[in-house]
Amino acid sequence: MGALLRPARTLARTAASVCVVLLLGACAAEPETPESQVRARMAELEQAAEDGDVGAFKALLSEHYEDAFGNDKQQITRYVAFQVLRHQRGREVILRLRDVQLIEDGRAAVTAHIGLVGAGATAALRGTVYALDLDLVHEDDGQWRVVWAQWHPAAPAELL
Numbered sequence: 135m136g137a138l139l140r141p142a143r144t145l146a147r148t149a150a151s152v153c154v155v156l157l158l159g160a161c162a163a164e165p166e167t168p169e170s171q172v173r174a175r176m177a178e179l180e181q182a183a184e185d186g187d188v189g190a191f192k193a194l195l196s197e198h199y200e201d202a203f204g205n206d207k208q209q210i211t212r213y214v215a216f217q218v219l220r221h222q223r224g225r226e227v228i229l230r231l232r233d234v235q236l237i238e239d240g241r242a243a244v245t246a247h248i249g250l251v252g253a254g255a256t257a258a259l260r261g262t263v264y265a266l267d268l269d270l271v272h273e274d275d276g277q278w279r280v281v282w283a284q285w286h287p288a289a290p291a292e293l294l
Contacts, residue, residue: 175278180229186218202284226251240272247292263288
């Protein structure tokens with residue numbers, strides 16, 4: 135019977151050793167830089183857009199949000215909610231970050247291109263590409279949020 139338990143004990147010890155190594159590695163990991171935090175927020179923005187998650191999108195916007203078209207946080211959130219309802223059957227979102235610049239302490243400028251494609255067999259023919267300029271601010275709660283934005287149509291090749 136002891137011989138039968140030996141492989142199980144060895145497996146348990148190996149698994150415990152792997153967990154310890156992973157935990158120590160996580161503790162020794164490099165701290166996140168402001169740029170990596172901004173890039174992570176942009177990935178969250180991409181995921182919120184793809185999922186059609188208006189609440190997650192809204193959480194990425196500063197209470198002081200305004201854009202080049204005169205929208206505030208409530209107005210742009212309503213617009214996004216309308217677009218989500220309009221395109222309920224799904225969407226594919228491709229975000230390409232072109233530049234992330236830390237302007238000053240607590241502010242960042244992001245240049246990106248985003249491709250939005252609806253669902254369906256001919257969706258690739260109906261895709262839209264936009265050039266984005268975003269300003270993010272590092273707020274008191276430690277989160278980076280979009281405080282200003284502008285966008286305009288761009289050529290599909292910009293996503294390459």
